[in-house]
Amino acid sequence: TQLLEQSPQFLSIQEGENLTVYCNSSSVFSSLQWYRQEPGEGPVLLVTVVTGGEVKKLKRLTFQFGDARKDSSLHITAAQPGDTGLYLCAGVSNYQLIWGAGTKLIIKP
Amino acid sequence: NAGVTQTPKFRVLKTGQSMTLLCAQDMNHEYMYWYRQDPGMGLRLIHYSVGEGTTAKGEVPDGYNVSRLKKQNFLLGLESAAPSQTSVYFCASSPGTGGNTQYFGPGTRLTVL
Numbered sequence A: 001t002q003l004l005e006q007s008p009q010f011l012s013i014q015e016g017e018n019l020t021v022y023c024n025s026s027s028v029f030s031s032l033q034w035y036r037q038e039p040g041e042g043p044v045l046l047v048t049v050v051t052g053g054e055v056k057k058l059k060r061l062t063f064q065f066g067d068a069r070k071d072s073s074l075h076i077t078a079a080q081p082g083d084t085g086l087y088l089c090a091g092v093s094n095y096q097l098i099w100g101a102g103t104k105l106i107i108k109p
Numbered sequence B: 001n002a003g004v005t006q007t008p009k010f011r012v013l014k015t016g017q018s019m020t021l022l023c024a025q026d027m028n029h030e031y032m033y034w035y036r037q038d039p040g041m042g043l044r045l046i047h048y049s050v051g052e053g054t055t056a057k058g059e060v061p062d063g064y065n066v067s068r069l070k071k072q073n074f075l076l077g078l079e080s081a082a083p084s085q086t087s088v089y090f091c092a093s094s095p096g097t098g099g100n101t102q103y104f105g106p107g108t109r110l111t112v113l
Helices: none
Strands: A005-007 A010-014 A019-024 A031-037 A044-049 A055-058 A061-065 A071-076 A085-093 A096-099 A103-108 B004-007 B010-013 B019-025 B031-038 B042-049 B065-067 B073-078 B087-094 B108-112
Touching: A005 A085, A010 A019, A019 A085, A019 A103, A031 A071, A044 A055, A044 A061, A071 A085, A085 B042, A096 B042, B004 B087, B019 B031, B019 B087, B019 B108, B031 B073, B042 B065, B042 B073, B073 B087
Parallel strands: A010 A103, B010 B108
Antiparallel strands: A005 A019, A019 A071, A031 A044, A031 A085, A055 A061, A061 A071, A085 A096, A085 A103, B004 B019, B019 B073, B031 B042, B031 B087, B065 B073, B087 B108
């Protein structure tokens, strides 16, 4: 059974701080997706990383795919209350998505 | 475009009752999915469809049935609801499989008493 473990499960920080959340597996994925889910809504895709070692930036969010394509990280610089939400990673394997349980992020003003 | 819509948004059932959740998408996507989301467990795939008239089992299919009679609609049925089926249900669609983006509906919160 393929598993994607996300850490931490929960993170609450002050506005302006930096943070990193992680998505780890013992399995290799052909690509990995990051979604953000706000309360009462469905997840929305933020980014897809495909190549080992790839780094993608989305404004203050930086996504990195591990060299071995088994793990990924999301770094947020100068977090803002609008970044609050559940961050989910999903690995692509055999044409299916394997989902992590998510990191619940709260940014306090 | 409305994207992916789900009805109803909330529902309370008694144990043993049945119901159908409706998902509709207007993006002409081939693939559609039903997930359940429980605290601390992420999204778990119930059933999916790779095209009109086709369905397949996902990770947690027991107690659920699905139908895809029209390309734009994907129905999830609970024949005899159980408290363990209390969850938030999400429908999603994608233009293809694997690494394609999945587009999600707003969810249905179901409580089974």
